[in-house]
Amino acid sequence: MIQxxxxxxxxxxENGATEFFQSETxxxxxxxxxxxxxxxxxxxxxxxxxxxxxxLGELGNDKxxxxxxxxxxxxxxxxxxxxxxxxxxxxxxxxxxxxEITFTPLAIKEIxxxxxxxxxxxxxxxxxxVTDAGQKLLLKDTSPTxxxxxxxxxxxxxxxxxxxxxxxxxKNLHSCPWLISRDxxxxxxxxxxxxxxxxxxxxxxxxxxxxxxxxxxxxxANFAKASGLVAPVTDFIIFSYLANLxxxxxxxxxxxxxxxxxxxxxxxxxxxYLKFTDAPKFTNDWLGGNWNESKNCFEELVTExxxxxxxxxxxxx
Numbered sequence: 001m002i003q004x005x006x007x008x009x010x011x012x013x014e015n016g017a018t019e020f021f022q023s024e025t026x027x028x029x030x031x032x033x034x035x036x037x038x039x040x041x042x043x044x045x046x047x048x049x050x051x052x053x054x055x056l057g058e059l060g061n062d063k064x065x066x067x068x069x070x071x072x073x074x075x076x077x078x079x080x081x082x083x084x085x086x087x088x089x090x091x092x093x094x095x096x097x098x099x100e101i102t103f104t105p106l107a108i109k110e111i112x113x114x115x116x117x118x119x120x121x122x123x124x125x126x127x128x129x130v131t132d133a134g135q136k137l138l139l140k141d142t143s144p145t146x147x148x149x150x151x152x153x154x155x156x157x158x159x160x161x162x163x164x165x166x167x168x169x170x171k172n173l174h175s176c177p178w179l180i181s182r183d184x185x186x187x188x189x190x191x192x193x194x195x196x197x198x199x200x201x202x203x204x205x206x207x208x209x210x211x212x213x214x215x216x217x218x219x220x221a222n223f224a225k226a227s228g229l230v231a232p233v234t235d236f237i238i239f240s241y242l243a244n245l246x247x248x249x250x251x252x253x254x255x256x257x258x259x260x261x262x263x264x265x266x267x268x269x270x271x272x273y274l275k276f277t278d279a280p281k282f283t284n285d286w287l288g289g290n291w292n293e294s295k296n297c298f299e300e301l302v303t304e305x306x307x308x309x310x311x312x313x314x315x316x317x
Contacts, residue, residue, distance in 0.1 A: 009056045010064045018064055021056065023049040023317070030074065033090040039083070043177070044210060048077050051211040054271055054314065055137075065149065072146035075100075076139060081210055100141040103134050111144050112151045122155075129154040179267065180207035180259045188255045193248040199226040201245070203277075204252055207260065207270065213314075214256040214272045216249060220282040220301070232288035235297045239304055246308035249274070253311040271314035276302065 009021035023046075030045035052073055056065055071090070078087035101107050108127050112118065118126065130150045134142070185204050186197065196202045203217035224233065227241045253272055260267040276298075280291035283298050291298075302316055 009053055011070070012064045012066050014067075021053055021065070021070075023053045023315075026052060026070070026074070029093055030078075030086075030090065033078075033086050033093060034083075036089040037083070037085040039086060041177075043208065044081075044083070047208050047211040048074060048081070050213060050215075050271075050273060050315075051077055054211070054213075057314070066145070068143065068145035069149040072143040073137075076137065076142065080138065100143055101147075103139040103142050103147070105131050108134075108147055108151070111147050115148055116151060116155065118155070126151050126154050177208055177210070178206040179209055179212055179263055179265060180256065182206040184259060185252065185255055188259070190248075190251050192244070193251045196223070196226065196245070196248045201226050202248060202252065207256060207267075212260070212265070212267045212270055214253055214270050215275070216252055216273070217275045217277050218245070218249075219278050220276065220298075221278050221286060224282070224286055229286075231286045233286055235287060235301055238301055242301070242305050243308055246305055249305075250310050257311075272311060273315050273317070274313055275317050 010018050011021050012018055027045045027049035030048050031042055034040070034042070034045055052070060055073060056070070075087045075090060078084070078090060105127055108130050109123065112123060112126055112130075116126075130147060133150050133154075134147075139146075182204055185206070186194070189197070193202070197204065199222055201219055201223045203219075205215040205217075207214065220238075223241070223245055224231070224238065227244070229237065229241075257270060260270055279295070279298050283289055283291045283294050287294055287297050289297065306313065306316070
């Protein structure tokens with residue numbers, strides 16, 4: 001996974017190891033729950049996985065979260081989206097499913113008092129902070145683990161939770177899932193950008209109601225072909241063509257944001273996700289190196305592309 005995001009999300013594993021959060025792993029788990037509930041709209045799983053990643057990133061820079069805390073947030077988002085059956089199946093996939101309790105200051109105080117050694121003044125302060133965080137996340141019923149993990153954060157970090165994800169999901173989620181359709185974006189992009197889209201260099205997704213964001217998939221092998229190159233090439237040769245790719249990506253992002261400004265939902269700050277769909281194949285076939293040994297070359301290309309972009313990107317993967 002390529003981690004060039006300024007708000008990297010870290011996961012604490014049961015064996016004590018710490019690693020980057022991978023939305024693809026969570027997405028597969030949610031997809032399984034969706035299928036078990038008879039729901040086959042896989043875009044919902046992707047939206048929720050990205051929503052969780054964004055929510056955790058907003059909680060703080062380089063925080064370390066547990067699987068139980070992440071699972072609790074997933075269940076909350078599923079329930080708010082009207083997918084209670086999917087949430088129930090997701091709970092069964094957890095290693096140690098927990099019964100939920102009502103999110104109240106009294107419940108928070110009981111859990112913090114039981115598990116954390118704090119004095120009365122600090123206890124009151126933590127309860128206040130966790131209550132505030134829960135209100136911003138619109139928590140009603142949640143797991144004791146999520147309450148405890150939030151309390152641990154506020155033992156050291158006194159900052160408030162900001163930019164909580166939208167919880168009001170449209171009733172038209174299934175019949176009309178898109179705030180902005182893919183076609184609406186494609187109709188407004190430039191001719192040079194359209195050429196890269198038609199050449200399968202860039203793939204644009206619509207902006208969904210469940211988790212409004214701008215998502216662009218990039219195929220570097222197709223980009224090399226569209227640039228008139230012949231394999232194998234050095235990464236330095238690719239560098240000279242990246243400005244064209246960056247210009248097209250910026251064009252799509254700008255159009256997406258302009259269309260979002262016209263929506264009544266007031267989506268003024270959509271997170272942007274770039275996904276590289278053929279990194280190992282491109283490295284093997286075009287850069288002439290094994291992915292495990294030469295992935296640094298590909299990451300250097302992505303780093304250079306990042307420097308050329310005028311728009312901020314939340315995640316590169």
